Amino acid sequence: xxxxxxxxxxxxxADDALILGQRLSEWCGHGPILEEDIALSNxxxxxxxxxxxxxxxxSQLDTQKxxxxxxxxxxxxxxxxxxxxxxxxxxxxAATIMRQYFYxxxxxxxxxxxxxxxxxxxxxxxxxxxxxxRYHVQHATDWVKRMGDGTEESHNRIQEAAxxxxxxxxxxxxxxxxxxELASSGYAVDRSSLVEDWKKQCTALFDEATLAMPTEAWHHxxxxxxxxxxHMGFLLAEMQFMQRAYPGAKW
Amino acid sequence: xxxDHIWSILSEVSDPEIPVLNVVEMGIVREVLIxxxxxxxxxxxxxxxxxxxKTIETDIAEVLEEYGIPNYTISTVLSPAWTTDWMTDExxxxxxxxxxxxxxxxSADKGLIMGRLRDVKCPRCGSTETRMISQFGSTACKSLYxxxxxxxxxxxxxxx
Numbered sequence: 001x002x003x004x005x006x007x008x009x010x011x012x013x014a015d016d017a018l019i020l021g022q023r024l025s026e027w028c029g030h031g032p033i034l035e036e037d038i039a040l041s042n043x044x045x046x047x048x049x050x051x052x053x054x055x056x057x058x059s060q061l062d063t064q065k066x067x068x069x070x071x072x073x074x075x076x077x078x079x080x081x082x083x084x085x086x087x088x089x090x091x092x093x094a095a096t097i098m099r100q101y102f103y104x105x106x107x108x109x110x111x112x113x114x115x116x117x118x119x120x121x122x123x124x125x126x127x128x129x130x131x132x133x134r135y136h137v138q139h140a141t142d143w144v145k146r147m148g149d150g151t152e153e154s155h156n157r158i159q160e161a162a163x164x165x166x167x168x169x170x171x172x173x174x175x176x177x178x179x180x181e182l183a184s185s186g187y188a189v190d191r192s193s194l195v196e197d198w199k200k201q202c203t204a205l206f207d208e209a210t211l212a213m214p215t216e217a218w219h220h221x222x223x224x225x226x227x228x229x230x231h232m233g234f235l236l237a238e239m240q241f242m243q244r245a246y247p248g249a250k251w
Numbered sequence: 252x253x254x255d256h257i258w259s260i261l262s263e264v265s266d267p268e269i270p271v272l273n274v275v276e277m278g279i280v281r282e283v284l285i286x287x288x289x290x291x292x293x294x295x296x297x298x299x300x301x302x303x304x305k306t307i308e309t310d311i312a313e314v315l316e317e318y319g320i321p322n323y324t325i326s327t328v329l330s331p332a333w334t335t336d337w338m339t340d341e342x343x344x345x346x347x348x349x350x351x352x353x354x355x356x357x358s359a360d361k362g363l364i365m366g367r368l369r370d371v372k373c374p375r376c377g378s379t380e381t382r383m384i385s386q387f388g389s390t391a392c393k394s395l396y397x398x399x400x401x402x403x404x405x406x407x408x409x410x411x
Binding site: 035036038039042043044045046047048049050052053120121123124125127128129130131132135138139 | 296298299300301302328329330331332333334384385386387388389391395409411
């Protein structure tokens with residue numbers, strides 16, 4: 001296990017958190033009701049905070065010694081390694097909630113495993129973030145039930161969201177040479193080991209919410225190699241604008 | 252210069268989002284170490300995204316300067332993760348007086364978080380006839396509640 005491998009792994013985790021946090025923050029001031037506006041802004045803040053902790057740690061592993069702001073805000077699109085689902089536009093509220101459920105329920109299981117990492121930073125990070133994720137999962141779960149078992153309109157919208165997002169879920173559980181090696185040395189999590197538990201939970205919720213589990217077997221991938229959807233450039237343009245226009249700006 | 256002296260200086264720093272409490276009562280200051288190299292203060296964030304952390308760090312540096320503490324470092328740790336259980340009883344009472352329902356003890360109990368919420372007492376009239384309006388409130392650490400007895404909406408400091 002090399003320092004570069006540790007850096008690359010930490011960047012993956014950080015990019016996932018940052019990009020989802022950035023997307024969720026777009027709801028600030030646009031939520032369907034005030035309480036949801038506040039809820040999603042709070043959740044966005046948790047993710048951006050988690051990303052900050054990860055980038056700070058990555059900075060110490062970085063041979064180029066970039067600080068957390070430089071890592072978060074000045075890399076090129078191909079250098080971001082987040083999974084594709086998290087960069088997709090928010091869509092309607094059903095799509096946002098469905099992504100929140102899919103991702104946070106997975107991420108809570110992931111963190112629970114990361115807690116046993118032999119790296120003291122990663123285990124501490126997981127222990128801290130789990131406390132926040134429990135609230136995220138509960139929030140998304142409540143809304144999936146409410147929309148699924150709600151009106152015909154809400155049911156159709158959340159079902160459609162589930163169908164649309166399904167082909168993006170494979171990346172959450174995807175393993176490659178880097179993660180396999182780090183997992184076998186006790187540093188990283190074997191994502192593929194989480195599939196069974198996750199599916200069980202998801203099936204139970206879908207039953208309760210009167211939703212049908214999509215069966216699509218083909219899955220998108222590319223985020224981990226820096227191959228992104230056409231939406232990523234626009235997201236970065238907005239997120240990076242200040243640091244590109246006024247390099248090093250602080251407030 | 253003793254560690255107790257530093258702790259008492261630090262208790263002059265209030266939490267920017269809940270000014271009625273100081274950072275020691277909040278359990279944000281984890282450790283004060285004194286060595287030949289100087290004073291080492293360790294702090295921990297309540298929530299990963301708590302926007303007050305930067306301010307808290309600056310405020311701590313300011314108060315240490317004010318008291319003429321020459322060499323100090325302030326470092327942040329994530330582990331052990333902050334928990335509402337670290338809040339003193341005195342801090343809980345101060346929250347209640349301020350109109351914020353204090354966190355219930357035993358946050359480690361997962362059932363508490365995952366749906367089976369115990370009664371949250373209205374900080375104004377003491378009634379337990381309250382309901383949660385939103386899991387997320389005015390800051391990352393609070394939920395929004397309303398009392399059915401006196402109709403007062405209030406913040407509940409949620410357990411983590």
